[in-house]
Amino acid sequence: AQSVTQPDIHITVSEGASLELRCNYSYGATPYLFWYVQSPGQGLQLLLKYFSGDTLVQGIKGFEAEFKRSQSSFNLRKPSVHWSDAAEYFCAVGASFGNEKLTFGTGTRLTIIP
Amino acid sequence: DVKVTQSSRYLVKRTGEKVFLECVQDMDHENMFWYRQDPGLGLRLIYFSYDVKMKEKGDIPEGYSVSREKKERFSLILESASTNQTSMYLCASSTRGGSSYEQYFGPGTRLTVT
Numbered sequence: 001a002q003s004v005t006q007p008d009i010h011i012t013v014s015e016g017a018s019l020e021l022r023c024n025y026s027y028g029a030t031p032y033l034f035w036y037v038q039s040p041g042q043g044l045q046l047l048l049k050y051f052s053g054d055t056l057v058q059g060i061k062g063f064e065a066e067f068k069r070s071q072s073s074f075n076l077r078k079p080s081v082h083w084s085d086a087a088e089y090f091c092a093v094g095a096s097f098g099n100e101k102l103t104f105g106t107g108t109r110l111t112i113i114p
Numbered sequence: 115d116v117k118v119t120q121s122s123r124y125l126v127k128r129t130g131e132k133v134f135l136e137c138v139q140d141m142d143h144e145n146m147f148w149y150r151q152d153p154g155l156g157l158r159l160i161y162f163s164y165d166v167k168m169k170e171k172g173d174i175p176e177g178y179s180v181s182r183e184k185k186e187r188f189s190l191i192l193e194s195a196s197t198n199q200t201s202m203y204l205c206a207s208s209t210r211g212g213s214s215y216e217q218y219f220g221p222g223t224r225l226t227v228t
Contacts, residue, residue: 043219106156
């Protein structure tokens with residue numbers, strides 16, 4: 001079975017600074033990987049996804065993530081954060097064979113300071 | 115624009131009550147999911163359904179049941195609500211094959227059991 005670890009529970013970043021949120025997965029084959037964002041009081045919105053091909057994927061709102069098979073990682077990055085990026089971020093993994101479920105990490109809460 | 119709607123944003127119920135949470139999607143998706151979200155635990159899958167009248171247990175099905183009589187509607191049932199079921203409940207849907215892992219989420223129902 002697949003699993004996901006988000007080692008950072010809470011991160012605080014200054015507005016305009018760069019951001020990297022960490023995600024490590026465990027799965028025996030090439031996984032399907034996702035980043036979702038949840039603004040306060042809202043459901044989850046897909047930021048980006050990796051199925052295959054180019055290991056650097058671009059998403060919405062200026063986010064990108066890089067799949068590194070050797071490190072079993074799929075870290076999310078943004079070069080310059082905006083106050084509206086304050087939210088909770090979830091990494092998720094899907095098995096490339098079998099059922100169509102996702103396993104989510106425990107989330108990283110992002111706080112932006114002026 | 116794709117839409118997943120949940121019947122209530124906030125719900126307060128008493129211990130022992132039978133509780134119904136409704137979810138409707140307008141995307142003609144085959145797959146539908148119910149998660150609960152708790153601080154520090156991320157999203158945990160309760161049940162999912164890949165077709166009308168079909169269901170599979172997720173990671174934490176105890177104390178819950180589901181019903182899917184129509185393709186667009188997926189109901190979560192708490193047979194006898196308990197205080198440890200106080201949580202945020204999120205519904206999601208996805209299509210089958212191809213982008214099947216890309217789940218679309220509703221806004222959530224925050225359930226309080228007193």
